[in-house]
Amino acid sequence: MPKTRTRVLSAVLLLAALLAVPATAEADPLVTHHEFQANCTITHTASDDPIVHPGHPGMSHNHTFMGNRTTNGSSTTESLLAGTTSCKVPADKSAYWVPTLTNGATPILSTWHQTLYYKSGILDYGAVQPFPLGIRFVVGSPTTTIDQFRTAPGAVEGWECGESFHNWDFPTWCPAGTQLNIRYQAPSCWDGVHLDSTDHKSHMAYPVNGACTASHPVPVPMLEYKIAFPTDGNMSAVQLASGRGFSWHYDFFNAWEPATQAALVDHCINGGLQCDARGFDLYKPDRGAALNEDYELP
Template sequence: MRKKTWRLGLIAAAVAALLAGVLPGAQAEPVRVAEFLADCTPSHRLPDDPIVLPGLPGASHSHDFFGNDSTNANSTYQSLLGKTGTCRPAIDISSYWVPTFYNGQQIVDPSIVTFYYLGEGVNRPQDIKPTPLGLKIVAGNAKATGDADSSARWSCLHAGQVPPSKNFVTCPAGTQLETYLDFPQCWNGRDLDSADHKSHMAFPVAGGCPATHPVPVPKLRMVIRYPVSGNPAAFRLASGPGYTMHGDFFNVWPAAEMQRRVRDCINVVIKCDINGNHG
């Protein structure tokens, strides 16, 4: 009877493994990541926004700029070309910016800033095209009035027990507050910008780009860490509460380098390093 029970147990385990898609003794398929990235440091701080308020210096709330050193309210693709930046790889002289972070009246500089270019979001990463030169993308909602109209995400670095939120969270001592924001990755194939600075881009639907925005480009994910923890009551952004977090991107990657990284990292689902290489 004991032998029969043992055999029944083995059969049940095998059936459960088959239902789970894993054969007994088989190794799980390794997770593949399509990615290249840019690590950046703060470049400068200005009350400018060359996408939303072009040609109007001082008309915006304060922004922290990363990447291209020259970015200001009057920046154009042509003016950004040939400049230097604060990203690794240095060849990325794109411009990135977010609202300035405050703890009470004190400005807090980010400690870690990474921009990931990902092959996720669409079911066929082999169809992803290089981000076009001069493309402008805005993510998040600077005018959000609450969680319902926000796409911001806040969490704690190395503190997974704290659930993410659209507003600031209380991080344990010794950790850091972090925010991440995904930019839309489906382009309409025509316009580098639009009147509302959003309509020329869209998010994928069910793993594919909508017919109105048929061109998938790498998904840009902004990840920023701030060296603060504890009670977030005094935290704020220049644009308001945490749910107003937003980011802007002005693409000035050299065309050949963007194309190489998309071909060698994204299309073939490879995790590449800072230089766009893999082992």
């Protein structure tokens, strides 16, 4: 076949393929991301943990809470659904919390929206399903050793500030004008049965070779808390309420309005997009958004 005819045929086939792609939750030919964000501000701090110490306010080390404004030691799925939220999406009434970071005795609290990613943790991102209502779990452990923290499946780059990263405990110094950051990824395979477990972890598992296993067959979003703390300079007095830097961990209690979470999972994760909290991909504006300008279902 002549080269000119071959080029024309290839162009026709490419055009036909592009026209055949639906405008909703289908992935583009080149997919680099499959995620959306939950952007939530800090609501309060308290020595509560409704997952580890349910019904026992004040029993936990101090936590910094984001999302649901009513979260306390006695929170349930029903109470969270009846509450309000600091997240951009009104339908996200989930509770997110981390151990409080202090410099000496002073809590280090941000005033901006923190970034909580919902991503695909498996290779087959089109198979990811929304979190079931009421699921809750703990990611990481306050009792881990520094080596366990460094080699944990959820570890990303440790504590970061400026150009310093892979710090598995707090760095000794952060340049002026920088902030202390941490990212940590959650397991993204659910056993399909239990919303919680005795250790608050066993009903969840990390994928193996990019896929969920028979014991935890349901792929759900992979949470990645990317938390930034407004502190710089000497880090010698910086500590977590749970201990040193390698005691980092976090909690999640799902109270999304189901249809809204499902729309974001479908459009952004299954659709292979890099979405903001509205479900809009700045780099692929032609794909539209899952939510309207009020961050609600259209």
